[in-house]
Amino acid sequence: MIQTILYFALFNLAIQMSCVWCTPVTEIVSISARAGEVTVIDNGSNIPPGQKRNQGSLSNGWSWQNTGLLTHGCSGSRIHISDCYGMQLSSKTNENLEHDLPPDAISRQRIEIASGQKGVAGETHSFEWKYYLSPETGTANGFFHLMQLLNENPDGKVQNGPVITLDARNNKVYIDDFYNQGCSGSSCPSISLSSFVGRPHYTESRGKQLLKYEVHGIMGTGGPVKFGTYRAAVAGMTASYAAVGDFKQLS
Numbered sequence: 001m002i003q004t005i006l007y008f009a010l011f012n013l014a015i016q017m018s019c020v021w022c023t024p025v026t027e028i029v030s031i032s033a034r035a036g037e038v039t040v041i042d043n044g045s046n047i048p049p050g051q052k053r054n055q056g057s058l059s060n061g062w063s064w065q066n067t068g069l070l071t072h073g074c075s076g077s078r079i080h081i082s083d084c085y086g087m088q089l090s091s092k093t094n095e096n097l098e099h100d101l102p103p104d105a106i107s108r109q110r111i112e113i114a115s116g117q118k119g120v121a122g123e124t125h126s127f128e129w130k131y132y133l134s135p136e137t138g139t140a141n142g143f144f145h146l147m148q149l150l151n152e153n154p155d156g157k158v159q160n161g162p163v164i165t166l167d168a169r170n171n172k173v174y175i176d177d178f179y180n181q182g183c184s185g186s187s188c189p190s191i192s193l194s195s196f197v198g199r200p201h202y203t204e205s206r207g208k209q210l211l212k213y214e215v216h217g218i219m220g221t222g223g224p225v226k227f228g229t230y231r232a233a234v235a236g237m238t239a240s241y242a243a244v245g246d247f248k249q250l251s
């Protein structure tokens with residue numbers, strides 16, 4: 001019994017980054033240990049005037065942003081994440097939307113958790129987390145970030161915003177390197193959506209590598225790494241459910 005867990009290996013903020021997404025190294029067959037209780041952290045309502053979304057902090061210093069349904073504890077028997085956060089977004093293009101966007105901006109829905117540590121030039125930081133995307137989650141032809149490495153200080157060509165992302169779009173899960181420093185377009189690592197989302201079985205005892213990406217270059221400074229579900233609200237999207245957690249900063 002297994003699902004695809006996105007297993008993050010190594011992140012080097014600001015100067016280089018290297019990550020590997022795998023199925024779990026040790027498959028846990030028993031599902032009884034999964035955290036049972038599901039409590040709502042935020043349901044996306046009552047976004048204060050002038051704010052794009054609701055936001056808050058977790059006890060470990062990481063932070064969350066939400067326009068959908070964010071829970072502590074996850075629902076789904078296949079999810080083997082002990083300290084689990086559930087992220088649910090509506091399929092409706094007029095629900096769970098960010099507020100207060102510029103008039104020409106595409107509508108978007110967002111649930112993300114961000115590292116407390118931000119990028120510092122010359123320093124290396126490593127993070128680890130687990131990520132599960134439910135098999136009912138489909139893609140559309142609009143951006144859909146499952147992970148982002150962000151820059152908060154423009155540095156030459158690298159503007160504020162995403163630098164490297166892991167995206168789900170048009171039935172693929174792939175790396176988007178915004179400044180083409182390590183790959184560009186279809187040369188970037190990708191796998192089919194179906195091999196990324198929840199799987200019925202997986203029996204090997206060693207984790208199977210799904211995606212690997214390594215890049216060195218100028219990526220700005222000051223940005224966190226984020227993970228979750230952040231997407232354009234476009235026709236053809238499905239409801240989305242992700243479970244993330246067990247995150248650690250290793251260095």
Ligand SMILES: *[C@@H]1O[C@H](CO)[C@@H](O)[C@H](O)[C@H]1NC(C)=O
Nearest residue numbers: 040041042043044045046047
């Ligand atoms: C959403 O949460 C608010 C509290 O923040 C609560 O008042 C409201 O009833 C909730 N809505 C739903 C649909 O659960």
